[in-house]
Amino acid sequence: MRILLSAIYPYAFLLLYLIIPFDEYFRAPPNILLAILVVAFPFVVKKEDFKKLKSIPIAIFLALFAYLFIDSFLAGRLEEDYKFINKVMIAVGLAILYIPVADVKKINSAIIFSALAAILFSIYNFVLITDATGSFALGDSPQVVESLLVDRLYLGLLSTFSILISFQAIQKKYHPNNNYYLANIFINFVFIVLIASKIAVISLFVLVLIHQFYGQRKIWKLIIAFVALTAVVGLFLILKNEKGSQLYKAEVANQNAPPAFIQNSMTYELRAVVWKCATDIINDEGFNLTGIGFTETKNKLVSCYETKIEDPKKSEEFVTERYNTHSQFLDFYLSAGFIGLLLFLLFIVVSFFTVKKQFFPTAMLAILVMYCLVENVFHRQIGAYYIGFILIVLITSAQNSENNRIKDI
Template identity: 45%
Template sequence: MRILLQSIYPYMFLLLYLTIPFDNHVRALPNILLIALAIAFPIVVSKTDFKKLKRLPTLLFICLVLFVLVQALLLGRIDVDSPVLEKINLAIGLVILYVPIQGFQKIKKAIIYSSIAAILFSVGSIIVGVYQGATFQLLDSGNLIEAMLVDRLYLGLLCVLSIIASYSLLKNTYNPNNAYYVVAIIVNVLFILLIVSRIAIIALIVLFILGFLYKRSKGTQLVFVVATLFLGLVLVFILNNDFRKKILYTPTNTESKGLVANTLEMEPRTIIWNCAITISETHNELWKGLGFANTNKELVKCYEDSIEDEQKRAWLMARKYNTHNQFLDIYLATGIIGIVLFIGFVLFVFLRNKRQFFPTTLLLTLLLFMLVENLFHRQIGAYYVGFVLIMLLIKQNKPQNKEIQAD
């Protein structure tokens, strides 16, 4: 029985990550797979498997999780905050569930395959919509989003993770599989440009710059591909006025007030972050935090009191937007100790891995997306945080020397 479970356990984990983008269509399957993994874990795991965990960074993240849980329990808000707490636990839980699995190659491929599947599904949905009479403008992201599996931001995150995973699997010497990974990179980059995911585009630019800083991890094929696509992006940005408006959040009916003024006026996150800062200044109990649920309630009150435009105020209040910044969210919800633990973990992991391209790009990608989204507020976000934590917190027993700075 144990041998059978050990043989199928890795494939259950891979199937879990393959199905994540399709959660809205097969919602029960990821949960069933997660339960199956949890049941099989005590049977397939051994004591030596836990030695693969990097001790200090793992302990730091566990300390953060325990602090948030104990604080919520002592302050009587564990019930109302449970939706977020469950997702934080899910992220570290995925790391623990992964320790019986050897190597990272299969889970990287699962990320790549899931991104390609999500892209094909999204593009297919667009084609079907056009065939049925719907109108799609190439850069009209509002209509595009309706045809997609998940939010544009999370599709962008998946595509960036897929690009990094594809890059890490490229070989220094000739290998027929290199062509597939290069194609995967191209497809993901083009899809990011198609959906005009701004934070994903910024992440791509950061990865491009890092490719020059980590010269030893720079493959000739990848540099050619990325340089060509980057040049294409620059040319489209310069020559296409509609694309600039989508990137800079400037609708056609916006009064010409200048680039910065229009962007700040139209970007909802500007209003949200201003409210978050106001809350941090007006509440004197941030040493213990407000809790995740109470933070959202305070934000809604701020929208009601501070926004003069009735339509914009009603829109933000109806959507009950959270802080859209994981750092602000942790600070407001858990207080100064929580944010210090979180930033301390991030800094420690960065300093430990700063000489390696793959973990550095994963960490920076995660941080970029956390600057504009509360990943722990969505289950799909927790899954992708879990993927990054698996790469950062688990040691690979047998380094793959043929890979380009893979791990």
């Protein structure tokens, strides 16, 4: 029985990460796979497997989860905040459930194929919608937004993972698989550009910059670093100069308006308003040690939308959608206080110093920081799954660092 479960277990993990983007279409399979992994875990795990968890970054992340749970329980808001804390638990759980898996390459392959499947699905939807509307547009167009399998931000994150994994897998000497990895990099990069995922494009430029600090120092690397830095600064200035407060475009005449399913999918720059409300709440609350809770944070944001947004239609939109802070750092400070934010920042900083000699995990941390700046990754189940993947990368990288130190001794 144990031999059979040990053989099935890694493929269950692989299948889970393969179908994550389809979670909104197939709610049951991911939960079933998680249940299978939980049930099989005691039968396949070995005592030595738990050594993989002996790293300071993982210990800090576990401390963060424990703090969120205890803080909410003592404040009497556990029932309200459980939905959020459960997402953090998923990330922690995936890291723990991973430890019996011997080969992380299986999960990497699942990420690559998952990204390709999501791209194919999105392209298929785009063709259908373009045919139905009779118009063709890319970038921020309603057709693109509606056709994507998941939110553009998370699809861009998945493609960024796929590019990074493929780049890391390319061998310096000729290997037939190099062609497949290069093709995958090209496909995902073109897709990111076509769907206009700004944060994904910026992330890729930052990763190019970071990579120049690894390997031999050569003049062409300095040139690439300078170009990448210039591109990142340029993109930042462009985004900064965009009118963040222009949340709605002028309404077109009814006869020229696109179908309702297109109108409902349109996305706008809303972070300027959300961040302004979050800043106002911070100023009103003053120094916050333990936070006001994740649900209460949303309630206060909604109150801000009702009073600070002058346009009634815009105010109603924000109130109805109950937009969150759109920054995991802001959310941790408001909801879990200074202690919660400190633990999360400590996890990132300690992780960096643990794996700084390795490009792949360092790049993963950079991606985590950039996405947490503009998104509440723990408010979505797909975000929790991908944070779990980053934790898995950190576990394997810390283990490699430990093995290298042993060899050096």
